[in-house]
Amino acid sequence: MKFIEEYRNSELARKLAHRIAKHTTRQIRLMEFCGGHTHAIMRYGIRQLVPKIVEMRSGPGCPVCVTAIGDLDKAIALAHLPGIIITFGDMMRVPGSYSSLQQAKAEGADIRIVYSTLDAIETAKANPKKSVIFIGIGFETTAPTIAASIIKAKKEGVENFYVLSLLKLTPPVMRALLESGEVKLDGVIGPGHVCVITGSHPYEFIPEDYGVGYVISGFEPLDILLSIDKLVEQIESGKPKVEIAYRRGVKPEGNRKALELIDEVFEIDGADWRGIGNVPQSGLKINKEYQHFDADNAFSISLKPAKEPKGCCCGDILRGVALPFDCKLFGKVCTPEKPVGPCMVSSEGTCAAYYQYGASYE
Amino acid sequence: MCLAVPVRIVAIEGDEAETEIGGVRRRASIALTPEVRVGDYVLLHTGYAIGVVDEVEAKETLKLLQEIASVSEVH
Ligand code: SF4
Numbered sequence: 001m002k003f004i005e006e007y008r009n010s011e012l013a014r015k016l017a018h019r020i021a022k023h024t025t026r027q028i029r030l031m032e033f034c035g036g037h038t039h040a041i042m043r044y045g046i047r048q049l050v051p052k053i054v055e056m057r058s059g060p061g062c063p064v065c066v067t068a069i070g071d072l073d074k075a076i077a078l079a080h081l082p083g084i085i086i087t088f089g090d091m092m093r094v095p096g097s098y099s100s101l102q103q104a105k106a107e108g109a110d111i112r113i114v115y116s117t118l119d120a121i122e123t124a125k126a127n128p129k130k131s132v133i134f135i136g137i138g139f140e141t142t143a144p145t146i147a148a149s150i151i152k153a154k155k156e157g158v159e160n161f162y163v164l165s166l167l168k169l170t171p172p173v174m175r176a177l178l179e180s181g182e183v184k185l186d187g188v189i190g191p192g193h194v195c196v197i198t199g200s201h202p203y204e205f206i207p208e209d210y211g212v213g214y215v216i217s218g219f220e221p222l223d224i225l226l227s228i229d230k231l232v233e234q235i236e237s238g239k240p241k242v243e244i245a246y247r248r249g250v251k252p253e254g255n256r257k258a259l260e261l262i263d264e265v266f267e268i269d270g271a272d273w274r275g276i277g278n279v280p281q282s283g284l285k286i287n288k289e290y291q292h293f294d295a296d297n298a299f300s301i302s303l304k305p306a307k308e309p310k311g312c313c314c315g316d317i318l319r320g321v322a323l324p325f326d327c328k329l330f331g332k333v334c335t336p337e338k339p340v341g342p343c344m345v346s347s348e349g350t351c352a353a354y355y356q357y358g359a360s361y362e
Numbered sequence: 363m364c365l366a367v368p369v370r371i372v373a374i375e376g377d378e379a380e381t382e383i384g385g386v387r388r389r390a391s392i393a394l395t396p397e398v399r400v401g402d403y404v405l406l407h408t409g410y411a412i413g414v415v416d417e418v419e420a421k422e423t424l425k426l427l428q429e430i431a432s433v434s435e436v437h
Contacts, residue, residue, distance in 0.1 A: 001386050003368040003403060003415055006424055015431035021404045036364050063363040082401055088363070088408075117411025118391060145410040194363040196405060196413040219365075222427055228377075231432065243370040248420035254411055301404045348363055 007192045007220030012050065016225040023052040023232050027190065029184065030231055031169065031320050034191035035062035035348025036219055042357040044221040045083035050228060057183065057320040058353075060173055060276065061191050061221065063137040064090045064278050065348035071166050072096040075135045077301040079109040083131035086120040089113045091135060094342045097307045115165045117149035124153070124161040133295045140197045143167045143284055144258035147265040150286070150293050162221055164295040165286050168271050168310075170194050171202045172282035178210045183320040187231035189224065190216035193312055194244040199261075200242050213240035216250050274342070275315020279331025301355040312341035317350050324354040366407035368415050371400050401424060 032038055038058045039049055049055055060066050073096045079085040085101070092102045092113065102229035105111040110130075114120055117134060122130040135350075136146045146163060153161040170191065178185070188202060195216045206214045213234040217227035227245040234240050244250045262284065271283025286294040311329050322328045324343070334340040336352055343349035368379040369388070380406070388406070392398050395411045404411035422424045 001368070002370075003420060012431050016427070019430060019433075034364060061364070090363070118409045138363055141366070141407055141412065144394050144412070145391075145408050147411065148391065152393075191364060193366045193405065193407060193412070225425070226427060226430075245423075247423055248416050249413055251416075257396060258412065262395065318395060342389070345365055346363075 002047065003095040004220060007222040008217065009222060013044075013221050016222065018230055020054065020229050021306045022051055024051055024234060025236060027055070028186040028232070028235055029057060030187045030228065031057045031185050032189040033059040033174070034189075034194070035065070035346065035350065036193070037189055037191070037217065038181070038350050039353045040196060040219050040221065041350060043059055046224055049225075054228065054232070057185070057284060058350040059188075059319060059320055060177070060242070060273065061139070061170070061267070062318070062328050062346050062348040063139060063142070063168065063348070065169065065314060065342040066095060066273045066276070067091075067094070067137055067166055067342070068274050068282070069308055070303065072308055073098070073274060073303050074258050075164060075302065076101055076104050077303060078133050078207045078295065078299060079104040079111055081299060081301070083110070083133060084123060084127060085109065085111045085133050085135065086114050086123060087111065087135040088137065090346045091137065093339060093345045094338065098304065105176070105256065108140040117146050120154055121149055121158055121161055123149050124158050126360060128160060131160050131162060131298070133162045133164060133299075136165045136167055139170055139191070140166055140260060140262075141193045142322060143266070144197060144255070147261040150290055151261065153293060154290065162293055162295040162298050163286065165266070165282040165284055166271075167266070168273065169282050169284065171205070172279050173273060173276065174203070174206060174326060176276060176279045176282070177214065177319060185320070186219055186235050187211055187213040187215065187240070188226050189231070190214050190219045191307040192216055192223070192249055195244070195246070195250045195254065197255050197258045200250065200252045202242055203242050207240040207242060211240055214242045216242075216244045216246050217259040218249060222253035230322045273318075275318040309340045314341035314343040314351070317343055324351040327351070364407070364410060364426040368403045369406045370403060371398055371402050374398070374400060381411075388423065
């Protein structure tokens, strides 16, 4: 398939890995922000391909995983109201404090999985007497699609459509991680599809304020190796900067139209991240003008205090402080069939990736 | 979640398009990429085209990959 296969050439991948090995002169630690990258790295054996002195850590780039357990509890509580809940598939099996969406469904709640918010609007149109609530998780990649769907609902007068916005922004959480200094990083592999929307400019503070390089990467193995190569070059020359290694998808200015739609529907607010806590200015909340569609505004629910699953280190993994092997439950008590935390559920979760591709400590 | 795949636009109707990849056809919204034309490749994410694939840049990156890989072999 075009724009995919040519970036999977294993001969070129080996040569690139060889070049990376030759140019790296000291132990370095890179973080791949995005869970999609974590999966590609495991799937194509990139951790084994690059030299051992290049250490890879996963970051918080998995929307399902970073959804705060209290927010998940809220979604589950909404599911118990009359009406229909619409969600992306991975959310179903994540354990909340007391239940999960899957369990709520087994207890009779009408919960439906969709591939697109457009399907959620269709469901709302087909069920005009029922309230239809979409659980809106995601980063900047997904935010404009949800904005577009809310605008569409308003235009077409679909009044029974609501969104619980749990949307999150990537630059503020990147700043929070770097500011905490908990994990020392030499470079960051930036999330290519987030940057299709945001462009590269919002990340300039990373080299400027923290002296850490930021290379925006595509998702094929050669894209990732090229990004690692560029980071090594920056580290070795002592010149960290923002670079785009995914130029076929990302423009420095991003997607203007998509950014406009985000601005039209949302305002910036603080947001709770699992394992990280409340990060100021890192969430998108539906603004006054579109308030009608805001599930937070339309429904009031009371919640019991949230409680995290015992023994789960997902939060530490999302901050890049721990690896799945550091969790005593990994692969024993916690498996994709019986997940304890979200990092084992999501198709982008680090624990799921390590489990699926049989990673070893080496 | 942030998965997006390159698909080809085969037809456009208002702010919707018919897309194709490996023989699989799918409808997509082009509300975020109103500039697309039939024949363009777009990145499809949750039913929306979120960006247009730049063919010139795609070729440049492949050229760059070839170049740096061959340099690394010689030395
Ligand atoms: S293996 Fe399971 S319990 Fe352990 S950190 Fe990962 S998701 Fe949590």
